[in-house]
Amino acid sequence: MTLIKNIKSLSEFGIFQNSEWNDLPDFKRFNLIYGWNRCGKTTLSRIFSSCEKKATHNIETFKQFPVNGEFEIALYDRRLIKSKELANSTLAIRVFNQDFIDDNVSFEPNKSSNGIVYLSEVDIDTKKKLDKRTIEKKALKEKSEQAKKNRESKEKIRNSFLQSVGREVSNILFDKTYNRTKVEQRIKDQGVDKVRTQILDDEEKTKLEEKVKRKVGKEISQFKEVEIKIPLYGDINGIYNHIKNLLAKEIVAETIEKLKNDEELNNWIKKGFEIHKSKDEYGKCLFCDNPLPNQLFDKFSKHFSKDYLDLQTNIELFISLSKSLKFSQIPSDNPEIYPELRAEFVSHADTLNSSIKDFTDWLFMSSEALLDEKNKNPYDKELVEMLDEPRDFQKEINDNISTLNEVIEKHNQQVIGHSDEVSTSKEKLELHTIAKAIIEEDFQKMEDEYLTSLGKEKASIDELSIVEKEVEKLEKETSQIGSALAKINKHLKSYFGKDEILLDLDSSKKGYLICRDGIPASNLSEGEKTAIAFSYFIVKTEERDFKVNNIVIFIDDPISSLDSNFVYHSFSLIKEHFQSAKQLYISTHNFHFFNLVKEWFTQKNNKVQDENIELKKNGEELKPLPSEFYMVESFYESDRRKSKLKALDHTLKRFKSEYHFLFNNINQFLSYSPEYGDLYTIGNISRRFFEIYADFKIPNSSNPRQKMEALTKEANSNGASISMTDLGKVYKLINEYSHNYEPMSSIEHTDKSESNEAIKTLLKIVEYSDKKHFEIMKKNCLSR
Numbered sequence: 001m002t003l004i005k006n007i008k009s010l011s012e013f014g015i016f017q018n019s020e021w022n023d024l025p026d027f028k029r030f031n032l033i034y035g036w037n038r039c040g041k042t043t044l045s046r047i048f049s050s051c052e053k054k055a056t057h058n059i060e061t062f063k064q065f066p067v068n069g070e071f072e073i074a075l076y077d078r079r080l081i082k083s084k085e086l087a088n089s090t091l092a093i094r095v096f097n098q099d100f101i102d103d104n105v106s107f108e109p110n111k112s113s114n115g116i117v118y119l120s121e122v123d124i125d126t127k128k129k130l131d132k133r134t135i136e137k138k139a140l141k142e143k144s145e146q147a148k149k150n151r152e153s154k155e156k157i158r159n160s161f162l163q164s165v166g167r168e169v170s171n172i173l174f175d176k177t178y179n180r181t182k183v184e185q186r187i188k189d190q191g192v193d194k195v196r197t198q199i200l201d202d203e204e205k206t207k208l209e210e211k212v213k214r215k216v217g218k219e220i221s222q223f224k225e226v227e228i229k230i231p232l233y234g235d236i237n238g239i240y241n242h243i244k245n246l247l248a249k250e251i252v253a254e255t256i257e258k259l260k261n262d263e264e265l266n267n268w269i270k271k272g273f274e275i276h277k278s279k280d281e282y283g284k285c286l287f288c289d290n291p292l293p294n295q296l297f298d299k300f301s302k303h304f305s306k307d308y309l310d311l312q313t314n315i316e317l318f319i320s321l322s323k324s325l326k327f328s329q330i331p332s333d334n335p336e337i338y339p340e341l342r343a344e345f346v347s348h349a350d351t352l353n354s355s356i357k358d359f360t361d362w363l364f365m366s367s368e369a370l371l372d373e374k375n376k377n378p379y380d381k382e383l384v385e386m387l388d389e390p391r392d393f394q395k396e397i398n399d400n401i402s403t404l405n406e407v408i409e410k411h412n413q414q415v416i417g418h419s420d421e422v423s424t425s426k427e428k429l430e431l432h433t434i435a436k437a438i439i440e441e442d443f444q445k446m447e448d449e450y451l452t453s454l455g456k457e458k459a460s461i462d463e464l465s466i467v468e469k470e471v472e473k474l475e476k477e478t479s480q481i482g483s484a485l486a487k488i489n490k491h492l493k494s495y496f497g498k499d500e501i502l503l504d505l506d507s508s509k510k511g512y513l514i515c516r517d518g519i520p521a522s523n524l525s526e527g528e529k530t531a532i533a534f535s536y537f538i539v540k541t542e543e544r545d546f547k548v549n550n551i552v553i554f555i556d557d558p559i560s561s562l563d564s565n566f567v568y569h570s571f572s573l574i575k576e577h578f579q580s581a582k583q584l585y586i587s588t589h590n591f592h593f594f595n596l597v598k599e600w601f602t603q604k605n606n607k608v609q610d611e612n613i614e615l616k617k618n619g620e621e622l623k624p625l626p627s628e629f630y631m632v633e634s635f636y637e638s639d640r641r642k643s644k645l646k647a648l649d650h651t652l653k654r655f656k657s658e659y660h661f662l663f664n665n666i667n668q669f670l671s672y673s674p675e676y677g678d679l680y681t682i683g684n685i686s687r688r689f690f691e692i693y694a695d696f697k698i699p700n701s702s703n704p705r706q707k708m709e710a711l712t713k714e715a716n717s718n719g720a721s722i723s724m725t726d727l728g729k730v731y732k733l734i735n736e737y738s739h740n741y742e743p744m745s746s747i748e749h750t751d752k753s754e755s756n757e758a759i760k761t762l763l764k765i766v767e768y769s770d771k772k773h774f775e776i777m778k779k780n781c782l783s784r
Contacts, residue, residue, distance in 0.1 A: 003029065003583045004091075004552060007047065007645070008072040008080065014043040015634075015643045025647055028628040030601045033587035033645070034594050034652060035632030036681060040643035041587040044632065045097045045556040047071050048585070052093040054086040064099045092582075094541045097556035101533040104540075107514065107524055144460040151453040158450045165437045169430050174212070183434060190431070192444050198431035199439075205432060208425040216419075218336055219412045222405040228359070228394040230321050236390050239322070243366045246315055247374050247384035251308045267376065308378055315375040322367045326360060327397075329353040337411050345407045352400035359393040366390075462523070484539050485512060491535035495569060501528060527566065534558050534570065538577050553578050554585040559593050571596045587632075591658035598653070601627035629653065634681070660780060662689040667781045669759055682755055686762060687734035693766060705731060708765070715768035726761045733758040 005026050010019040035041050046065055050056055051073070057065040073081040081089050162180035170178040187195055200208070229235050233242045272287075284291050332349040333342070370383050414421070437443070489502045501521065503512040514521045514532060524532075541548055555578070559570045571593060578584050588594050605625045612622045629648035634641055655661040665685050694707040702710070708731060712722050733755060767774040 002075045002077040002079070003027070005074045005076045008074045009070075010047075011070040012066060012068040013047075013071060014066045014069065015040040015641065016043065016645075017642050019644060021645055024630075024645060025628050027583070027585075028624070028626055029583050030604060030627040031583075031585045031630065032594070032597050032601055032627070032648075033585065033630045033632060034648060035587065035589060035643075036634070036684060037589050039589075039632045039634045041589070041632055042097050042099070042556050043643075044645065045095055045554050045585075045587065046099065047073065048093050048552070048554040049095045049097065049099060050083060050086065051081060051089055051091050052095055054089060056083050056086070091552065092546070092550060093552045093554065094537075094546075095554040095556070096534065096537045096558060097554075100537065101529070105529070105533045105536060107529055144457070147453070147457040147460045151450075151457045154446075154450040154453045158446055161437070161441055161443060161446060165434055168437070169433050172209075172212075172429055172433060175426075178430075186430065186434060187438070187443075192438060192447070195431060195435050196438055198428070198435040200428065200432045205429070208429050211425040212422055212429065217338055217411065217415045219415050220334065220336055220408050222408050223330070223401045225398045225401055226327060226394065228325060228397075230318075230325065232321070233318070236393060240366075240387075240390050242318065243371060244384060244387055246311070246318065247370055247387055248381075249311050249374075249378070250381065251311060251378045311378050312375050315371045319367050319371055319375075322363060325363060327356050329356050337407075338414055341407055341411050341414075345404070345411075348400065348404040348407055352397065352404055355393065355397045355400050358391070359397065362388065362390050362393070484543070487539045487542075488512075488532075488535045491538060491573070492531065494573075495531040495535065495566060496528075501532070503532075530559070531566065534573070538573060541577070548578060548582075549580045550582055552583045552585075553581040554587075556587045557589060558586075559588070559590055567593050568596065571600075575600060591661065594652075595658075598629065601629070659689070659692045660777070662692070663777050664781050666759055666763065667778070670756065670763070682759070683733055686730075686759065690734055690762065697769065704735070711765050711769045715765050718768045718771070720764055720768035722761060722764060726757070729754065729758040730761045730765070734762075 006024060007019075007021060010016045012018070033041060033044070043066075050062070050065060050071070053062060055062050055065075056069065057063070057067050070083045072083070075081065075091075081091060159180060162183045166178055166180040166183045169183065170176060190198075228239075230239055233239050330349055330353060332346050332353060334345060334349075337345045366387060370386055374380060374383050485503050485505065489499075492501055492503070493499060501514070501516050501524075504515050505512065514524070516524075541551065541553065555574065558574065559567050567590065574586065574597075586597050588597070605627045608623050608625055615622055629652075630645055631648045631652065632643050633646055634643045636642070651661060651664055655664065662685050666682075666689060669682055690708070691704065694704065694711065698707045698710060708727065712720070712727050716722055763774075766777075
């Protein structure tokens, strides 16, 4: 098996985002990684866990792996291990991190079940199987009852506030189901700070209240497009051409001048002529029965020729058909339209009606005026000159209809989305009401007092709770799981120096119970849990046919929860069990542990360097150094915290004392203009530095605030002149900023100048309370 050379790339991998560490020294056989808590060391270890499990994100089996995370690892034999192709990986890896503990070790503190550890030795699958245990609790004594009464009192005040707000919101939203539970859930979901920002101004509040009260409107049908077309004649151009032809038509006939020049007489004679023709009477007048002159009807027939009659027939037919093209105008105002859209609707309706009127006027002038006149006087040749060529009325009217329909569509969408709009308005009014009450009643203080009382009640219950459990006799087997149990217990005994905490086989003989003094244990300390988990890991690396010298080992913060007494013991176990590993990675935030491992790895490098001196003299090939040192460093990019793996800073390589290292970093903070990334860590650095200094200056049980005040008093007696305001800034820096969980808080709540002043005051306390010590420390500082 070859060694891992480097992490070629990371994509969407938690705090590391998209990384290509081309300038990073290649991994060696022994690799040490240093970094503060929450900088990404455990996230980095999940790359190795992924290779071990041959899996990426899975909600059931590997939920800690970043959902869209991808990586590529380069090996020294030039092969690549890709996160998308892990099934083909032959790399044997074992990883110890918090995920490993969660997957393999069950402590079940303060719950009605026993803690069980399962080992996958021989034919036992690696997984947790928990047997429920009944936990009986004794009644609380007077202290517990008092804590309960106090909690109930604070809870009553809190609930009264929530009920009052719930009633107010219920009235505003007209929602009888709204109650204190919904207020509480809303505050929980949003957070007090975010809710406080939801205050509305009076104008916006009034508008939202009107929207909540407004009834839902009705959907309005849209207007259909029109078609300007007459059968036989076609579209507007065909209509125009037909009218033009009719008006230009010249009649072929032997006209009677008297009739030609008298329209009224002409029409009267034409009517009489048609009546006589229909009754086939040509000899006498049907009105007076008097005989008619000979050849009178011949003259009339020549005057009222076929051309004459056909023209009039065509004109009358066209006028009749053209009446189907008369479009009615629409009402310019529609009361159903929402008020905010009414002006736009009226404007577009007026434009449409104007186009309809123009078309109707043109059609009337062309057909009912000019053609009617032509019908009455077929011989008039000048009428055609009075005909106007039409606009493209069909396109114009339909374009206006489309524009008007867009307004109607807006209205209809508001009708459809009325419930969503009302819901959004209600939510804003709800948050405004809650925010106003939170500010006026100081809910944050109320909540803090309630949570404090709740915590004290829980602490009193935990303190007085006695776990009674029937001890089952477990028959130990001489199987390999029993052998593994013996190995784990051996490590636990070396950790604790006695047999108080041991593992025993459960009733299925496939798993382990954690026992204290022979009974299943509860309320294990974090240090005890870490010792159990790491002992388990050591034995697990030897299960089945695995050999440590053929395995890549990654150990992430094995002493994160251990007391300082156990740090060296854990280091000794690692050195004893894993120095033969094919490749070893150790990451930690603990400076003492870091120095132990650094010294161990440095000795390995020194030994090879000494050998290389002789090899170089003999002209032989030099050996590569076996150890490399790294650090995980956080930084900000586009207001987002990120991390990267980089070569270990030379100051960390030089200092063996955490105290010297911290003092050097604080001194550098003042000597150079800090970046925003420095503001993120300076609180933690200052707090740790002051703890060490104060503990050796005042070795008693006083709290940090008391020790700081005592040292300040001493410093002021030596001429420091440190005010209580200055002291408050220092305490705020080392207490508030170093413990705040939100990583952005140190940037949001302080600035460079404020931090600078606090650091100057902190160093002033040290200088004036122990001047000689301070001068020596200053001399040892490194330049940046």
